[in-house]
Amino acid sequence: xxxxxxxxxxxxxxxxxxLAPEIILGGGIVLLLLLDLFLPDAKKWVLTPLASFTxxxxxxxxxxxxxxxxxxxxxxDGRYMVDDFSLVMKGLFLLxxxxxxxxxxxxxxEGDYYQGEYWFLLLTSLLGMVMxxxxxDMVSIFVSLELxxxxxxxxxxxxxxxxxxNEAGMKYYLLGVFASALMLYGMSLLYGITGSTKLVEIAxxxxxxxxxxxxxxxxxxxxxxxxxxxxxxFHTWAPDTYQGAPTPVTAFLSVASKAAxxxxxxxVVFVAFPxxxxxxxxxxxxxxxxxxxxxxxxxxxQTNIVRMLAYSSIAQGGFILMPLAVAGVDGVANSxxxxxxxxxxxxxATNLGVFAIVMVVARKTRSGxxxxxxxxxxxxxxxxxxxxxxxxxxxxxxxxxxxxxKFTAFQSLVSAGTTWSYVLAIIGGINSAVAFGYYGKIxxxxxxxxxxxGDTTPVTVYSSLGVALGITSISTLxxxxxxxxVIHFGDIxxxxxxxxx
Amino acid sequence: MLLNEFLMLGAVLFCIGVYGVIVRKNAxxxxxxxxxILNSVNINLLxxxxxxxxxxxxxxxxxxxxxxxxxxxxxLAMVLLMYRNRRSVGLDELSEMKG
Numbered sequence: 001x002x003x004x005x006x007x008x009x010x011x012x013x014x015x016x017x018x019l020a021p022e023i024i025l026g027g028g029i030v031l032l033l034l035l036d037l038f039l040p041d042a043k044k045w046v047l048t049p050l051a052s053f054t055x056x057x058x059x060x061x062x063x064x065x066x067x068x069x070x071x072x073x074x075x076x077d078g079r080y081m082v083d084d085f086s087l088v089m090k091g092l093f094l095l096x097x098x099x100x101x102x103x104x105x106x107x108x109x110e111g112d113y114y115q116g117e118y119w120f121l122l123l124t125s126l127l128g129m130v131m132x133x134x135x136x137d138m139v140s141i142f143v144s145l146e147l148x149x150x151x152x153x154x155x156x157x158x159x160x161x162x163x164x165x166n167e168a169g170m171k172y173y174l175l176g177v178f179a180s181a182l183m184l185y186g187m188s189l190l191y192g193i194t195g196s197t198k199l200v201e202i203a204x205x206x207x208x209x210x211x212x213x214x215x216x217x218x219x220x221x222x223x224x225x226x227x228x229x230x231x232x233x234f235h236t237w238a239p240d241t242y243q244g245a246p247t248p249v250t251a252f253l254s255v256a257s258k259a260a261x262x263x264x265x266x267x268v269v270f271v272a273f274p275x276x277x278x279x280x281x282x283x284x285x286x287x288x289x290x291x292x293x294x295x296x297x298x299x300x301x302q303t304n305i306v307r308m309l310a311y312s313s314i315a316q317g318g319f320i321l322m323p324l325a326v327a328g329v330d331g332v333a334n335s336x337x338x339x340x341x342x343x344x345x346x347x348x349a350t351n352l353g354v355f356a357i358v359m360v361v362a363r364k365t366r367s368g369x370x371x372x373x374x375x376x377x378x379x380x381x382x383x384x385x386x387x388x389x390x391x392x393x394x395x396x397x398x399x400x401x402x403x404x405x406k407f408t409a410f411q412s413l414v415s416a417g418t419t420w421s422y423v424l425a426i427i428g429g430i431n432s433a434v435a436f437g438y439y440g441k442i443x444x445x446x447x448x449x450x451x452x453x454g455d456t457t458p459v460t461v462y463s464s465l466g467v468a469l470g471i472t473s474i475s476t477l478x479x480x481x482x483x484x485x486v487i488h489f490g491d492i493x494x495x496x497x498x499x500x501x
Numbered sequence: 502m503l504l505n506e507f508l509m510l511g512a513v514l515f516c517i518g519v520y521g522v523i524v525r526k527n528a529x530x531x532x533x534x535x536x537x538i539l540n541s542v543n544i545n546l547l548x549x550x551x552x553x554x555x556x557x558x559x560x561x562x563x564x565x566x567x568x569x570x571x572x573x574x575x576x577l578a579m580v581l582l583m584y585r586n587r588r589s590v591g592l593d594e595l596s597e598m599k600g
Contacts, residue, residue, distance in 0.1 A: 139557075139564055142565075142568070143564060146568045146572070150575055154575060154579075157582060160582060161586065163587065163597055164598060166579075166587075167595045169579055170580075170583055170592075170595060171595065173575065173576055173579055174528075174531060174535075174576075177572050177576065178535055181535050181538040181539055182519075182538070184565060185515055185538065185541065185542050187561075188511075188542045188545035188558075188561075189545065191550075191553075191558055191561065192508075192545065192548075192553070196555075197557045197561060239598070244597070244598060307598075
């Protein structure tokens with residue numbers, strides 16, 4: 001029977017321009033691995049610029065693709081799409097990866113790191129994310145998800161002798177693998193119902209009649225991705241992993257890895273399940289409300305800055321999920337998608353900046369406690385001002401990026417205009433107010449409290465960290481003051497290739 | 502075809518796997534339970550592939566097997582790391598961080 005299916009095989013025509021970012025990343029990864037193997041230790045410093053140039057090199061074709069006017073490029077029978085949505089997300093992943101490389105560059109010099117392997121894993125994970133943005137097939141989504149996750153598990157456990165780092169890696173690994181197993185079970189059921197792994201075909205076969213099997217499949221897949229984006233109640237790994245992992249890895253996980261989870265979620269929901277909103281809308285509603293509330297209230301009582309940022313990033317995830325809870329209402333899909341993309345861009349810029357500052361300050365105070373930020377303004381006014389800006393952005397105060405992300409999220413809730421969407425908007429509003437509590441705590445420490453140990457030697461900002469701070473603070477400001485730029489990205493919202501086919 | 506029987510087998514394996522992940526406190530046993538879930542996925546995929554008369558499910562199953570091997574490789578390395586540092590693979594002892 002199978003032999004009857006095998007027809008003469010013709011090689012598909014490949015658009016190399018569309019695949020160029022992936023090819024450059026792949027080439028860079030192989031080169032890194034080989035150089036790491038053959039270079040003497042004294043020359044290993046070459047690997048750091050090589051890693052950054054690979055990422056920047058992969059960014060060039062993303063730009064040329066964005067500027068070319070060919071529109072949507074469909075590869076491999078429509079299972080791999082290069083459209084505006086995927087290009088924006090690829091740009092986000094590559095820039096976030098570049099900032100993480102800048103954050104790590106000095107860290108590597110100080111700690112007992114295996115830098116060759118570290119860059120190899122970081123770039124591999126980035127490759128997975130870049131592929132995820134284009135995947136429009138269950139198999140390629142699954143493979144990209146694992147390609148981005150498996151290196152991340154190892155990076156979380158990077159300090160081999162440190163019990164906390166071990167624990168961080170182990171928890172991340174077990175829950176991550178469990179989540180992808182659940183997601184796969186859902187995918188196998190979905191394949192059974194529709195007979196296809198291609199998302200667009202799944203949408204046509206799936207229809208909208210409510211069968212228990214379809215509900216189960218959609219539910220399992222959404223739950224699987226909920227683990228990746230650390231939505232409550234599937235968030236338990238996040239605080240421990242973020243706190244135990246090395247700080248640059250935490251920055252990478254909380255921004256790039258989370259964004260990749262959202263990209264996968266959005267692709268699957270908008271392309272494969274447009275007719276199943278009766279199943280996923282309530283799930284997203286509950287996830288979003290729980291994630292915001294639990295994340296915020298647990299963040300209030302934290303004393304460790306990274307752990308507080310972990311809960312803050314969980315809470316921000318709840319805001320990103322918010323528009324998805326109404327995305328099935330007629331005419332809201334586009335605005336919901338635009339809101340998710342906008343929010344992810346703003347959140348990535350701000351959160352990476354916060355982690356850059358956490359690293360700068362931790363280098364001086366050797367402490368992760370929020371109280372160690374006491375009197376920061378008196379001896380490092382520049383750093384304290386930047387931190388204030390990032391905190392204001394996370395809390396959603398104009399003119400810094402964050403407000404616009406929240407604005408678009410609330411906008412799509414209001415435009416949906418159902419009772420449930422108004423209730424969610426109210427929950428979101430209360431949570432935005434609660435968030436001022438813990439962001440304000442850091443500001444109070446920095447501006448009003450005395451320096452805890454009286455040590456007011458100025459902090460040193462290494463050049464690479466300075467560049468990282470520059471990139472993130474400028475993007476945060478620009479995204480907040482000229483939101484029109486982001487709206488332009490969102491206009492593509494015809495996005496997922498589903499509507500274009 | 503015996504589609505129902507295959508799916509039933511897959512569902513039973515899936516439930517045993519989920520139960521194992523939740524209940525077991527030994528890292529290696531949790532890894533094995535996750536393998537059970539992945540294999541239930543493979544059974545589902547193959548059964549559906551025969552019913553749908555398409556090869557998509559077969560290829561999907563091959564990818565699942567390959568990726569599962571990579572996952573277990575990393576997982577066992579991590580269990581080994583944990584064992585070296587604490588002389589135990591008990592997951593309930595992983596409580597360095599709280600709150």
